[in-house]
Amino acid sequence: MSISQIARTIGESATLKLNEQAAILRAKGDPVIHLGGGEPKSKAPVDAIVAAAAMLNSGEIRYTPADGTPAMKAAIIRYTEEHYGRKVTPRHVMASSGAKQAIMVALQAILDPQDELIFPAPYWVSYPEMAKLCGAVPVPVVPEDGTCVPTMEDITRHVGSYTKAVLINSPNNPSGQLYPESFIKEIVEYCEDKGLYLIMDDIYHNLVFDGKKTANCYDYAKDLGDKSKLILVNGVSKGYAMTGFRIGWAVASPELIEVMVNIQSHQTSGPAGLLQKAAVAAINGVQSSVENLRVQLQNNRDIMMNLLDSFDGVKVAKPDGTFYCFCDFSCYEKDSTKLSKFLLDKVQVVTVPGVEFGMEGYLRLSYCGAVKDITEGIERMKWALDPNSPNELYIGDRKLVRDWT
Numbered sequence: 001m002s003i004s005q006i007a008r009t010i011g012e013s014a015t016l017k018l019n020e021q022a023a024i025l026r027a028k029g030d031p032v033i034h035l036g037g038g039e040p041k042s043k044a045p046v047d048a049i050v051a052a053a054a055m056l057n058s059g060e061i062r063y064t065p066a067d068g069t070p071a072m073k074a075a076i077i078r079y080t081e082e083h084y085g086r087k088v089t090p091r092h093v094m095a096s097s098g099a100k101q102a103i104m105v106a107l108q109a110i111l112d113p114q115d116e117l118i119f120p121a122p123y124w125v126s127y128p129e130m131a132k133l134c135g136a137v138p139v140p141v142v143p144e145d146g147t148c149v150p151t152m153e154d155i156t157r158h159v160g161s162y163t164k165a166v167l168i169n170s171p172n173n174p175s176g177q178l179y180p181e182s183f184i185k186e187i188v189e190y191c192e193d194k195g196l197y198l199i200m201d202d203i204y205h206n207l208v209f210d211g212k213k214t215a216n217c218y219d220y221a222k223d224l225g226d227k228s229k230l231i232l233v234n235g236v237s238k239g240y241a242m243t244g245f246r247i248g249w250a251v252a253s254p255e256l257i258e259v260m261v262n263i264q265s266h267q268t269s270g271p272a273g274l275l276q277k278a279a280v281a282a283i284n285g286v287q288s289s290v291e292n293l294r295v296q297l298q299n300n301r302d303i304m305m306n307l308l309d310s311f312d313g314v315k316v317a318k319p320d321g322t323f324y325c326f327c328d329f330s331c332y333e334k335d336s337t338k339l340s341k342f343l344l345d346k347v348q349v350v351t352v353p354g355v356e357f358g359m360e361g362y363l364r365l366s367y368c369g370a371v372k373d374i375t376e377g378i379e380r381m382k383w384a385l386d387p388n389s390p391n392e393l394y395i396g397d398r399k400l401v402r403d404w405t
């Protein structure tokens with residue numbers, strides 16, 4: 001079959017593939033524990049459900065403006081003022097079908113073929129493929145000090161004449177690390193000075209623990225006028241546990257938003273009206289579900305960190321936010337794909353190989369699920385990996401016998 005050169009460079013989403021594999025095994029009756037998930041398990045806010053149900057009952061579900069409904073844009077403006085202290089106008093915002101689409105459209109608006117997009121590793125699995133979809137070149141930056149937190153030197157070392165944009169995600173998927181305020185300040189100032197686009201993927205900004213706060217990029221931008229190259233991406237997927245509603249957005253200069261809206265208008269048109277209705281209600285409604293989720297995730301994080309302590313030689317930095325931790329399992333196996341497959345085959349625990357996030361030897365473990373799953377999942381992993389484990393493990397009435405060393 002003849003397919004485009006760009007399409008040939010695009011790999012499948014490792015995380016979506018794992019979800020599929022887990023669903024197939026579950027359907028077969030296998031007692032799978034999914035520590036690879038990327039979505040909170042709590043229900044969507046009641047306000048969102050009620051609003052969407054009312055609209056659905058009306059039977060009037062139509063096309064929406066390509067940049068989002070006026071109510072959606074008003075909600076985004078309100079959100080931006082409340083969380084970032086910045087007043088923007090409808091010309092500064094575009095609603096999309098998820099933060100993913102907002103990022104993709106932003107990249108299509110700014111990247112030419114051969115341009116380079118810099119982002120720190122570990123990175124969200126979609127960033128490299130999104131750059132490639134634009135014909136551009138992804139430039140992942142692995143922190144030199146062996147941590148999951150980049151320094152300005154790490155970034156500047158990779159900036160060259162082809163660099164067009166920098167993409168930052170803090171708190172970070174997969175490490176859960178919050179980049180220091182000083183780094184955000186410097187990267188905002190640096191990109192402004194150099195005339196580089198800076199995309200801040202803040203999708204996890206309100207899922208932060210231990211009283212910490214996500215740095216606000218607008219605190220450090222000197223010029224937020226029509227020529228500003230700062231793009232802030234956000235959405236309802238994570239904080240409001242509304243992943244399936246597919247509503248995200250971008251806040252940027254009116255000039256850039258206009259270009260992005262043109263692109264989106266030919267790709268998907270405006271996001272589904274029903275789902276925008278739900279997102280508006282979530283943003284404008286009672287906010288307790290976000291805080292409840294945050295507290296629950298912090299508790300889950302603590303449980304997972306305690307359990308991980310029992311592994312000899314596994315290194316992990318305590319996550320400041322999100323619902324992931326990124327653990328260095330290289331003392332057991334350096335090939336993360338092999339290790340992840342081993343854990344799925346032997347003890348039916350789904351993990352995501354670190355190599356998918358640009359760092360080999362690591363596994364991403366999610367703590368967005370039930371405490372029982374976190375506990376049992378880590379215990380099964382320990383049994384599979386620790387050579388001193390007993391020979392047998394019971395999963396329900398299934399007996400597993402170690403036939404490996």
Ligand SMILES: Cc1ncc(COP(=O)(O)O)c(C=O)c1O
Pocket residue numbers: 038097098099100101124169173201203235236237238243246247248
């Ligand atoms: C870092 C990061 N950015 C963006 C997204 C996409 O969010 P959405 O579901 O709103 O498209 C995700 C989802 O996993 C993510 O982890």
